[in-house]
């Protein structure tokens with residue numbers, strides 16, 4: 001197995017090296033002169049905990065998995081999942097939603113069901129800070145005491161490597177969203193495709209360890225497929241900050257060359273240097289080439305969810321800014337007993353994928369349960385990355401990768417036990433396409449059902 005083909009660690013590290021490092025921020029001091037709004041600063045409206053309380057902030061792939069498995073393995077724990085959204089919206093499969101191959105309902109799920117079936121509390125609020133000394137999470141709906149705290153806020157976007165001013169950044173977020181975080185971004189991109197009349201549709205691939213390595217390349221395939229089927233004279237222009245496709249490169253390259261010759265143009269080493277939204281042009285790459293666009297979805301660098309920085313548990317690393325400052329095996333924050341960071345906000349160079357977060361959540365749930373019930377740890381278990389990428393829709397054809405991770409000491413050495421299927425043609429590709437949908441249904445069942 002050629003490791004280079006799985007994940008170009010070198011390429012990612014090189015790109016990440018361009019990220020400016022700033023150092024760790026500590027939590028802001030509370031301002032006593034500010035009167036708290038209703039809910040804030042008062043106790044959260046929750047009954048007294050009946051057992052050790054585990055508060056999990058962030059109800060994404062990570063938080064949902066940690067909540068379920070902590071409660072499963074430690075039934076006496078009082079598990080509270082704090083999530084700012086009222087519905088779960090899955091990023092995996094959202095590329096198929098963009099081109100009408102699945103509806104919104106398929107990727108939307110019910111937090112109340114997850115909480116009912118798995119016997120924990122879903123608490124709809126935003127976490128705004130923690131008081132480590134008092135062991136309190138501060139939320140927009142009151143303070144919650146914890147014995148154990150897991151922060152799983154996912155990612156935030158980091159536009160700083162593009163050197164755009166705040167007005168341009170706001171326009172990029174609103175008019176050309178990346179589509180790697182929120183449901184509104186996906187809805188905007190879907191409308192863009194429905195209204196698209198021709199020309200270049202730019203997709204950017206950032207450097208660093210960005211969320212879901214194959215997703216931008218999958219999206220390019222599906223948009224090209226949509227243009228081709230709907231006879232739209234459009235081309236997907238992929239401006240990739242990396243020197244080559246970062247994962248499943250053979251499968252994606254062959255799909256672009258064979259299926260989408262007139263519909264996809266792949267440009268490597270094309271980090272964004274400047275953006276001119278008035279004239280719809282970008283300058284990219286060291287040679288400062290100019291690219292025009294009719295429309296675009298600009299995917300910037302990623303960083304750890306802002307909450308980590310606010311809570312003083314984040315640190316820059318070789319890939320990204322402000323990800324969890326944790327022990328890579330226990331997920332515990334360095335120097336902070338009983339506070340953990342998991343999911344895409346972790347600093348380890350794992351593939352930032354839903355499956356990785358889910359399998360990690362099984363492990364962390366078990367680890368927390370062992371600490372609660374027996375006051376000891378369990379042996380480290382590698383997370384599992386399983387990722388199917390559609391290269392065409394209706395019928396879906398897909399390629400896939402499955403991999404675990406190995407360490408040398410405390411340093412991540414790379415992938416192990418890798419299985420790749422880069423064949424999208426014929427029966428194999430069709431079976432991969434079916435497996436993609438079964439994988440998604442299985443994951444939703446795991447997070448939302450008992």
Ligand SMILES: Cc1cc2nc3c(=O)[nH]c(=O)nc-3n(C[C@H](O)[C@H](O)[C@H](O)COP(=O)(O)OP(=O)(O)OC[C@H]3O[C@@H](n4cnc5c(N)ncnc54)[C@H](O)[C@@H]3O)c2cc1C
Pocket residue numbers: 057058059060061062063082083084085090091092093094095125126127128152153154155179180181211212215305307342343344345352353354355356357386387388389
């Ligand atoms: C287009 C696309 C396609 C993808 N395809 C795949 C795929 O095929 N397979 C795969 O395995 N992975 C895929 N992924 C990656 C996957 O979506 C992420 O790796 C996964 O969502 C990470 O889980 P997480 O829980 O860390 O973060 P998230 O799922 O982003 O969850 C974070 C949660 O925290 C909440 N939150 C943040 N801050 C606060 C706060 N202060 N208070 C309360 N709540 C807060 C957010 O609202 C959010 O619900 C894809 C991603 C994208 C964008």
